[in-house]
Amino acid sequence: MEQHLYEPVHEEFRDLCREFLVREAIPNHAAWEKAGLVDREVWRKAGAAGLLGLDVAEEYGGGGQHDFRFNAVLVEEIIRAGCSGLGFGLHNDVVAPYLTELTTEDQRKRWLPGFCRGDIITAIAMSEPGAGSDLAGVRTTAVRDGDHYVLNGQKTFITNGVHADLVIVVAKTATDEGAHGVSLIVVERGAPGFARGRRLEKVGLKANDTAELFFDECHVPAENLIGTENHGFYHLMANLPRERLGIAVAAVAAAEAILSMTLDYARSREAFGRPIGKFQHNRFLLAELDTEVTIARTFLNHCVVEHNAGRLSVTDAAKAKWWTTELQNRVADRCVQLHGGYGYMLEYPVAKAWLDSRVQTIYGGTTEIMKEIIGRGLGL
Numbered sequence: 088m089e090q091h092l093y094e095p096v097h098e099e100f101r102d103l104c105r106e107f108l109v110r111e112a113i114p115n116h117a118a119w120e121k122a123g124l125v126d127r128e129v130w131r132k133a134g135a136a137g138l139l140g141l142d143v144a145e146e147y148g149g150g151g152q153h154d155f156r157f158n159a160v161l162v163e164e165i166i167r168a169g170c171s172g173l174g175f176g177l178h179n180d181v182v183a184p185y186l187t188e189l190t191t192e193d194q195r196k197r198w199l200p201g202f203c204r205g206d207i208i209t210a211i212a213m214s215e216p217g218a219g220s221d222l223a224g225v226r227t228t229a230v231r232d233g234d235h236y237v238l239n240g241q242k243t244f245i246t247n248g249v250h251a252d253l254v255i256v257v258a259k260t261a262t263d264e265g266a267h268g269v270s271l272i273v274v275e276r277g278a279p280g281f282a283r284g285r286r287l288e289k290v291g292l293k294a295n296d297t298a299e300l301f302f303d304e305c306h307v308p309a310e311n312l313i314g315t316e317n318h319g320f321y322h323l324m325a326n327l328p329r330e331r332l333g334i335a336v337a338a339v340a341a342a343e344a345i346l347s348m349t350l351d352y353a354r355s356r357e358a359f360g361r362p363i364g365k366f367q368h369n370r371f372l373l374a375e376l377d378t379e380v381t382i383a384r385t386f387l388n389h390c391v392v393e394h395n396a397g398r399l400s401v402t403d404a405a406k407a408k409w410w411t412t413e414l415q416n417r418v419a420d421r422c423v424q425l426h427g428g429y430g431y432m433l434e435y436p437v438a439k440a441w442l443d444s445r446v447q448t449i450y451g452g453t454t455e456i457m458k459e460i461i462g463r464g465l466g467l
Contacts (some may be wrong), residue, residue: 090390091388092156092391093160093307094156097156097157097160100157100160100161101160101163101164103136103137103138103320104138104160104164105163105168106399107132107133107136107138107162108164108165108168108170109168109383111129111132111133111250112129112165112168112170112173113168113169113170115129115458116169116170116172116294119172119244119294120172120293120441122208122294123286123288123293123296124172124249124250124286124294125172125173125174125250125293125294125295125296125304127208127250128308129173130205130206130208130250131205131206132205133173133175134203134205134206134313135204135205137364138161138175139175139179139202139203139204139205140149140179140183140199140203141157141161141178141183142154142155142157142158142159142183143183143186143187143199143202143203144187144199147196147200147202147203148199148200148204149194149202149203150203152364154395155329155332155391155394155395156391156395157335158176158179158180158333158336159333159336159391160176161176161179162175162180162336162337162340163334163336163337163340165235166337166341166344167340167343168190169436169440171291171294171295171443172292172293172294172295172296173295174208174246174247174250174295174296174305176213176333176337177210177246177247178202178208178209178247178329180329180333181211181326181330181333182209182210182211182255182314182328182330183202184327184329185211185255185271185313185314185322185327186198186199186202187199187311188306189271189313189314189322190313191310192197194273194310194401195359198253198273199210200243201252202253205465206252207252207253207289208247208250208251208252208253208301209247209251209252209253209254209372210245210246210247210248210251210253210254210255211245211255211257212227212241212242212245212248212254212255212256212257212300213225213257213323213335214242214243214244214245214331215227215240215241215242215243216241216243218225219328219453220453220456222257222266222269222320222323223266224266225240225258225266225269225460226240226241227239227240227241227242227256227258227259227302227380228240228258228260228262229256229258229259229260229270229272229307230260231260231309231417231462232306232388233309233360234308234309235306235307235308235309236258236260236272236306236307236309236312236405237279237280237304237305237306237307238256238258238272238274238280238304238305238307239302239303239305240258240301240302240373241299241300241301241302242256242299242300242301242302243287243299243300244287244297244450245297245298245299245300246295246296246297247296247346248283248285248286248296248297248298248299248451249286249297249298250296250311251276252275252276253273253274253275253276254272254273254275254298254300255271255273255313256272256300256302257269257270257271257273257319257323258270258272258274260316260317261317261410267317267320267322268294268317268321269283269317269319269320270312270315270316270318271312271314271319271323272307272311272312272313272398273307273311273312273313274302274305274307274311275279275307275311277308278305278306279304279306279456280303280304280305280306281301281302281305281307282300282301282303283298283299283300283301283383284299284300284301285298285299286296286298287299287454289446290442290445290446291439291441291442291444291446292419292442292443293444294448297304302446304425322452324401327401327426327451327452328394328400328401328403328404329394329399329404330451331404331405331407331408331452331457332390332391332394332404332407333452334398334408334450334451335385335387335390335404335411335412335414336391337403337447338383338408338411338412338414338415338447339380339383339384339387339411339414339415340341341418341440341443341444341447342380342383342411342414342415342418342419343380343384343417344377344440345415345418345419345422345437345440345441345444346373346376346377346380346418346422347372348422348436348437348440349422349425349426349437350364350373352425352426352437353369353373354380356426363425369425372425373425376417376418376421376422379414379417379418380414381417383410383411383414383445383446386406386407386410386411387407387411388409390403390404390407393463400464400465401460402464403435403450405456405457405458405460405461405464406457406461408451408456408457409448409454409458409461412447412448412454413448413454415444415447416444416445416447416448419437419441420441420443422437422440422441423438423441426438438467454466
């Protein structure tokens with residue numbers, strides 16, 4: 088179904104992405120997995136190749152492409168290459184809109200060129216040990232003190248947290264206003280009182296660095312506020328559909344890749360004198376998975392078109408996020424089973440894909456939260 092979404096210019100960009108990954112990422116990814124961290128230099132190389140800041144204006148060094156299809160192509164190729172350690176998706180798809188749409192001209196000049204070059208790696212810090220989906224439960228505070236904010240609190244599960252030079256921190260600036268007293272404040276590497284905790288050991292996504300962040304009387308210039316003070320909740324709600332769409336892109340690409348490698352295996356692996364794909368149970372199972380993946384791709388393509396047109400609803404983004412990520416996990420689980428004992432061996436890509444898939448139904452809003460959003464959209 089991709090030919091109905093992508094045009095020749097997107098396929099040319101896909102070739103660029105593939106060439107970059109073959110040259111700079113695939114040969115190194117196994118070592119990055121063992122280290123639990125990608126080489127920082129790959130970010131600079133990605134910037135030089137034009138893979139960062141795709142929809143950032145050209146005057147700041149970006150691609151100037153206001154077309155999410157380019158973002159989707161990059162994510163798809165990263166997933167298909169098995170290079171799950173690269174945090175480019177969070178940088179391009181999640182953080183970029185905050186820095187392009189909520190910033191002043193001075194802030195854009197200060198941060199966006201480095202963002203596009205790969206010199207400034209970014210993260211967004213929402214989750215806390217006691218608060219995930221519930222923004223009203225955020226305990227990190229930012230108290231105005233003259234020309235600074237003073238931050239105190241802790242964040243966890245922060246993607247790109249180890250490498251991040253710029254972190255958008257969700258903090259309470261009006262402690263008695265619940266979710267409506269939240270602001271977005273940029274904390275930069277080296278800020279006094281800002282410290283990184285341990286690099287978290289995860290089930291999958293081993294090379295994708297995830298860290299705890301600590302703020303202890305952390306002084307940040309007041310001009311590092313982005314958007315409007317106490318309106319962080321609204322800024323987050325405006326950008327979450329795009330984040331969830333990006334997760335759905337990754338989920339469908341992963342499901343397609345896992346299914347493809349399993350079809351190859353089912354055609355070549357023999358049992359009882361014939362390929363295992365010839366057994367009716369296996370053939371029917373693969374037929375079901377192929378049908379569901381095709382349906383997921385069709386809805387995803389619809390959502391990308393809607394997003395490009397500025398029409399993607401919160402509800403449709405939630406539908407895409409929960410359905411595709413649950414499907415990704417189901418495809419991964421069934422395909423491991425079809426591989427038999429080999430499916431449990433990490434030398435087989437299906438095993439790594441299975442491990443990497445599990446978090447998809449959790450971050451960016453859990454499946455349960457997505458269903459809650461959809462249910463509310465039904466007036467329930």
